[in-house]
Amino acid sequence: MSDTQATGFFTDTTVCIGCKACEVACKQWNQLPDDGFSFTGRSYDNTGALNSTTWRHVAFVERPVPLEGQITGFGDFSWLMMSDVCKHCVKAGCLEACPTGSIIRTEFDSVFVQPDICNGCGYCVAACPFGVIDRRADDGRAWKCTLCYDRQRADMIPACAQACPTESIVFGKLHDLKERAAQRVDELQAKGLTGAYLYGADATDQPGTQGLNAFFLLVDEPEVYNLPPEPVAPGNKVGASWRSLAGAMAGLVLVASASVMSSKVTR
């Protein structure tokens, strides 16, 4: 995939105002059902997490510490908001795990589940290091953000990015996004927000996924936003497991043979 065609999201959490327009626009465009209108009682986040029918989720973090370089009128407090989404990993755990070939990489370098192929085995659900993809109980198949594959093919930008009023969600060519993100980090650091950094912008940043096509600008540790600190496509680690299985299989054949031979001696 050439960088010129690869598209993605740059989500700048420092300008997110928590309006959830992205959640609504996504639900509306993709015709996703509601999740039951539950009330968490924890924060303004009543969505909780991404799932099979929620492909954008705004996290609300209330911290008893101020944001660096920011003065508040009411003591030590800061409010972080982040619109979470499928990361469209360069090395995607779900795509590697999918046994049917239902999950593919599109011409835009995004990761897409073909609904006409998916047989609902659920393996991608366990393989995603971000807890994004999930299986719908009413439908039996796995679903997640498509990076608006349909809209992109019609030269439209994804619904969430279009709805975002602050340009916290920026959609574009990956190359341009990375440039813009790097500039934004420099700008914030110059303003005193020294903790600002990019999460998953490239392979050096996040070797386990080889980088994310939907990456983020964060100002606190990833865990605070419910993001894993060092996510890894599980397939990266599985070589040792296959080798161990090979040893155990040889052991089984050897011990079985020895048991049979030694019992023959007594015959």
Next chain:
Amino acid sequence: MNAAGNPPGHEPGSPTYHGLPAIKTPVWTWEVPAYFYAGGAAGAAATIGAVLQVLDGEDSARLVRRCRDLAALGTTVGTALLISDLGRPARFLNMLRVFKPSSPLNVGSWILTAATGLSIGAAVLSRGEGPLARMGELAGLGAGVLGPPLAGYTAVLLAATAVPVWQEGRTTLPVLFIASSTGAACSLLELGDFDETELTAVRRLGTIAQVVELAAAKAVERETGRVERVARPYDEGLSGALWKASGALTIVSLAVDQVTGKRKGGRVAAALFGSAGSLALRFSVWHAGRASAADPRATFESQRA
């Protein structure tokens, strides 16, 4: 350093987002651990049958036949369990529209499909005569070749997920599954009536398998215990109870087997304890994965370690 993740009253450790899970809980239902047991025992039985066929020829005809029946039954039941666990069971065959080494589940589907066909072929055809019987013998050998991977690929399948307790046990889990599958097959075989030599072979293999199973379980605890939080499900909750019960049942099975020798009553008791131990082990590993996925600190701390 942030102060956000740990409001007063929360346990120490890595920060979390309101304590919510960082990854999804596997959607698999009870059919999956039940399949791990049935498919595993079937794979080991097919292997034992083929080894006997090659090394002992006609002398163990009865035991070979029992192995083939067990393999045919286990693979058939296992396939049915797997299909019923799918969100879209009618699309099971989509598993076979590609061959994809990066997906242990895809590789396993091919192994299971071939092993099921060969095991049924061996069990049915070898009851015939002439060329049919010879085809049955060949199918039995083929099933025997696929037996070991069938008995153990499920451990690799679990290791290749984002679930901390499965991923962090990736080198020891395959040994545990192979040993437990072999023990399970031997237990089921010991329920039958065989001659002295056949019984000796099955009991010897079964004893070794159960000893290795106990050792491998300790090794899994050690490997996952690299990060204390990750190994916790093998100690606490339903998965911990099943894990300990599995160990105890296996020890009781070994003890009964050693004390009662080849007497039928003792053999049946040992076989039942052994089967229960192996079954409990699969359900423990499955429940451990669910508990591990629900614990965000297990996810975070395994990555920070």
